[in-house]
Amino acid sequence: MWPLLIDWRNIRFGAEIEFIGGDPERTPLLPGWVMSLDERQIDEAGEPSGSELKTPPLLWAERGQIRTMLGRLLRSGATANWSCGLHVHVDLAAWGEPVIAPLLAAALRTQDALQALLQTSADRLIYCPPTTEEMAKLYAAKPSQEALRRQGRPQSHRCGINAAAWFDIGTVEIRYANGSLDYDEIANTVELCLRFVAAVGAGAELPADPARLAAELGAPPGGYPPALEAPRWYRERMWLEETMLPVLAPHLERFHPGAELLHLFPVASGLLVVAERPDEGTLRLIARPTEAGWELAEMRVTVPASVSK
Numbered sequence: 001m002w003p004l005l006i007d008w009r010n011i012r013f014g015a016e017i018e019f020i021g022g023d024p025e026r027t028p029l030l031p032g033w034v035m036s037l038d039e040r041q042i043d044e045a046g047e048p049s050g051s052e053l054k055t056p057p058l059l060w061a062e063r064g065q066i067r068t069m070l071g072r073l074l075r076s077g078a079t080a081n082w083s084c085g086l087h088v089h090v091d092l093a094a095w096g097e098p099v100i101a102p103l104l105a106a107a108l109r110t111q112d113a114l115q116a117l118l119q120t121s122a123d124r125l126i127y128c129p130p131t132t133e134e135m136a137k138l139y140a141a142k143p144s145q146e147a148l149r150r151q152g153r154p155q156s157h158r159c160g161i162n163a164a165a166w167f168d169i170g171t172v173e174i175r176y177a178n179g180s181l182d183y184d185e186i187a188n189t190v191e192l193c194l195r196f197v198a199a200v201g202a203g204a205e206l207p208a209d210p211a212r213l214a215a216e217l218g219a220p221p222g223g224y225p226p227a228l229e230a231p232r233w234y235r236e237r238m239w240l241e242e243t244m245l246p247v248l249a250p251h252l253e254r255f256h257p258g259a260e261l262l263h264l265f266p267v268a269s270g271l272l273v274v275a276e277r278p279d280e281g282t283l284r285l286i287a288r289p290t291e292a293g294w295e296l297a298e299m300r301v302t303v304p305a306s307v308s309k
Contacts, residue, residue, distance in 0.1 A: 002098040003203030008194040009060040012091040017053045018179050022078025024051035032056030042083040067183045082228040084179025088193040089171035095201045100163050106200045107131040107161040116210040118176040121227035128160035128175040180225035192219040237265050255296045
């Protein structure tokens with residue numbers, strides 16, 4: 001039901017902690033924690049690195065597990081860089097689907113303030129685009145997950161305040177935070193997200209100013225993961241990607257109907273195109289220009305499965 005007042009400390013949350021380096025395959029995990037070995041980040045040399053560590057559903061009183069796992073990551077040599085993010089899922093079970101429309105309204109009003117508080121790096125904005133008025137209208141006309149997914153590349157399907165996660169796992173996912181392996185920065189981010197969702201669930205009319213929003217929520221005004229600028233080579237890669245995506249998308253559609261481009265970048269044999277298709281998983285292809293136009297050839301890659309204990 002909505003509205004409903006709930007102490008933010010009594011709402012379960014989950015965190016997705018991205019990192020580079022370390023030894024993710026052999027890092028011991030607490031019960032219920034998951035190491036997603038297929039979720040690689042990008043190191044300073046441009047190579048796939050690290051992983052994404054996922055907590056089980058936790059209460060605020062159980063947040064000490066995060067400190068324990070961060071210690072294990074740090075001892076293995078893991079770090080967080082500009083390619084890493086921190087995503088927080090907040091359980092919506094107490095309110096159920098009636099809270100989705102208020103969440104959309106709150107997102108339209110406060111998403112810029114929340115992004116400013118969390119200091120989202122410009123290079124990470126592709127992973128957390130804004131909720132739009134059109135999405136809210138589509139959802140009001142026909143409540144569904146499809147109304148809450150932005151069109152375009154899969155990275156851009158999930159908004160910074162991702163209410164579509166309700167239909168998958170019963171949460172809202174807040175994606176604005178930069179990557180970090182600092183316990184206090186992660187705890188501050190989790191607290192902000194819990195307080196934000198609790199306030200929306202209680203029917204609060206939240207302000208659009210960052211400082212006022214933090215004060216209204218009683219959340220820390222700072223101490224969140226800082227923004228780290230991506231190196232020049234990565235920004236050049238993204239410029240190339242944005243230029244070539246419209247060129248290669250029609251060829252990919254003919255090769256794998258329904259596949260959506262994730263990203264592309266130059267390799268020795270051409271352009272590596274990474275795409276996603278629900279019934280095939282991740283696709284990797286090599287694109288080459290020829291006199292007759294672009295050709296695509298499949299590249300077989302084995303991706304390790306997630307590890308959990």
